[in-house]
Amino acid sequence: MSQRIIIHIDLDYFYAQCEETANPSIRYKPVVVCVYSARTEESGVVSTSNYEARKFGVRAGIPIVRAKKLLESTSAVFLPMNRPLYESVSQRIMALIQSYGDSFEKSGVDEAYLDISEGSRGNYDSAETIASKLKQAILSEAHITCSIGIAPNKLLAKIASDYVKPDGLTVVKPKQVQDFLKGPVNRIPGVGTKIEERLKQLNVRTVDELARLNPIILNEVFGKSLGGYLFRAARGEDNEPVRDRILPTQLSRISTLKRNTSDFRIIRPVLRDLTQSVVESLKGKELSCKSVSIIGILSDLSIHTRSATLDSATTDSRLIIEVAERLMQQFLESRSQANLRRVGVKLSGLSKLSGQTNIKAFFSTS
């Protein structure tokens, strides 16, 4: 099997860039896309911001009130999330990306992998040309910039796309892998503050230090799966194929309560609305679900879930609501002091509805 060439495309500061494209007059101002909660006028967090806002320290996850303070001397624009807008921009771009390669994998609203081994015939100059044309196409069709990484596998392509941004194009040829991996450990996808901290205890701060670590120690500290992943990642090794993700694996809804409570009479209608909404989405995608979960986030921001598996896959909103309510009631009873801040519901074990039709069609045509 010849060497693969994989590209990873990351749409730059995506939600905020969609807002800039929809309204170009805000382009040179700090733009902050916010998730407002129902709690107070200003409560909520920053979903994402453009680079102008990032200069002031405004980034994803910080409270909106804090972002306002950081930007009070500027003409910053604060906008609520407009998910349907981002979804439609994403759809158009994903279709474009898919047409530039062999196998395609969407890995989020703003990210995708593309296997261009055939299209480039394994040649990195050809690969770079394809990637440049793709960037140009996305820019002229959707007015969105992106950062692309080109590499022999998904892991390195992902790291590479993050190396120069926004509007970057980074190539990592097989021979350059060792040099490319000289950076801090958090350059590896999946290594956040937690793993970084544990590695620091082992005196490991960079990827090449990680590569020199004894694999037995790695497995002892992180377990077989994560340990094995870190061992290979430190060497730039990854064999994961680029594959179409046909079905989502879960659908969920969550919202913040007006005020903290443990009173089921207040939580119930909220849970009901969330469940109705997620079931609508389930049906819209022609899916059924086998498991129902509830999510409770307490006043201390700790996260708790409870779930149940059904006898058979369903789309019946009455049944799903019944199960969700029972799970929530049981959770509240099991922790009578639980002070809920946020409530959510999740459907999983998803499968495509109307399998029957397809099987009939299969037998009648074969």
Next chain:
DNA sequence: GTATGCTTTCGGC
């Protein structure tokens, strides 16, 4: 022993 399935938690964006 290994495979499989289920519940819960974790981390990215």
Next chain:
DNA sequence: TTACGGCCGAAAGCATAC
């Protein structure tokens, strides 16, 4: 220094089946 969302996918941890 406090402040604090709404999603997603994946894996840990456990139980049960073969």
